[in-house]
Ligand SMILES: NC(=O)C1=CN([C@@H]2O[C@H](COP(=O)(O)OP(=O)(O)OC[C@H]3O[C@@H](n4cnc5c(N)ncnc54)[C@H](O)[C@@H]3O)[C@@H](O)[C@H]2O)C=CC1
């Protein structure tokens with residue numbers, strides 16, 4: 001398919017040749033590969049390609065960007081190669097780093113990029129995003145999105161995507177392994193033998209059959225875990241702020257206290273929110289059964305670690321497994337010591353405490369699936385503007401443009417959710433045929449998408465400029 005799409009180029013970009021590649025798999029891309037994100041008065045305006053205006057009846061308008069190489073992508077934290085390839089195949093310029101970056105370096109790099117991909121470590125605070133003048137989209141190659149200031153991002157017209165369940169099974173399997181490992185003190189026995197000491201004991205070692213698992217947060221991971229635990233002969237109770245149907249014979253309890261008093265193993269699968277901060281602290285350890293176990297593979301802020309250290313020393317809990325910590329090292333090989341978290345040395349000295357480096361979702365299956373899923377979300381957003389799956393924006397999408405819509409242009413207008421905007425936008429679009437339009441709002445931000453036809457080349461820039469001048473504007477993109 002010849003190139004038939006153009007766009008207003010990103011700030012500071014130079015004009016380049018059309019890129020004819022399309023390596024996005026699993027993505028029925030039907031609109032433009034093109035992008036407009038510049039709000040700069042110095043933006044470069046490119047003439048449409050010769051195919052703009054071509055009319056081929058009923059054919060899907062499968063558009064090609066004319067400057068894909070201007071799209072700059074920064075991928076941090078060793079994002080899976082599947083995601084990297086999806087974006088490279090689009091012709092985007094992709095910079096790939098294995099670890100996260102300290103704040104000052106991140107600020108420098110984020111100034112230039114249009115797309116950033118991160119995992120759980122990189123904090124995209126308002127302070128950092130403020131410098132990201134060209135950024136249009138963030139991909140969290142993980143489940144959690146607590147590391148991004150979602151509302152600031154929305155207010156700056158930056159969409160955020162994640163992968164809501166591609167690693168859920170991997171986390172649940174790790175927790176199953178930990179339940180048995182804790183019950184049998186596997187970590188300690190293995191460490192002893194690694195040090196050359198034979199220590200064969202059965203005291204304090206248990207089967208898990210017939211024991212009760214208490215799941216805090218019965219979402220994707222919690223419910224998956226519930227099924228596996230029952231299959232191994234455990235009883236399951238769960239606590240969640242939402243009433244939820246239990247899998248198998250599992251049973252929802254009314255309060256966290258009820259769960260803590262009734263479980264032999266307690267495992268946390270809640271998101272990081274103000275409500276879940278230190279939700280397992282001294283008081284909750286007191287409520288747990290004598291000799292029970294705690295597992296946390298959710299977020300480091302959910303468990304008060306000094307309280308856990310105390311509960312372990314007093315024998316209140318017989319063991320714990322932690323995969324997440326309030327402060328985590330930037331990359332592999334970095335130290336996990338008291339410089340990072342003041343209590344690190346105390347934690348490391350405890351018996352029957354399994355410590356893993358945030359690997360709950362780290363399997364080949366999960367990472368590869370996340371790479372594909374989030375990579376495709378990012379490309380679709382850059383190329384078509386569709387926000388389906390975004391975690392901070394209204395979800396808006398339009399059916400494909402086709403070649404029988406002459407001189408078709410897709411207008412995307414992200415704006416403050418205030419009265420009167422639609423009227424003003426439609427006044428600007430009034431001279432053209434609006435083939436389809438969708439608008440939706442989420443909190444203070446609204447997202448409008450309109451496919452219009454009969455737009456002459458000379459009119460595109462004016463259209464863009466008129467929308468940019470509206471006082472409600474957050475970001476305008478014109479794809480064609
Ligand atoms: N260790 C790792 O590598 C990984 C960690 N995670 C973490 O696990 C968390 C849970 O993941 P999913 O199960 O996919 O999330 P989810 O969103 O499917 O489920 C979370 C559940 O927690 C419940 N919840 C929220 N606040 C609560 C509260 N205050 N008290 C009780 N229940 C509450 C929600 O209603 C929901 O049912 C993620 O937010 C992420 O932080 C996720 C994947 C990998």
Ligand SMILES: O=C(O)CCC(=O)C(=O)O
Pocket residue numbers: 119120121141142143144145167358361362
């Ligand atoms: O794999 C990662 O880096 C993060 C996993 C995680 O915590 C998540 O998916 O929320």
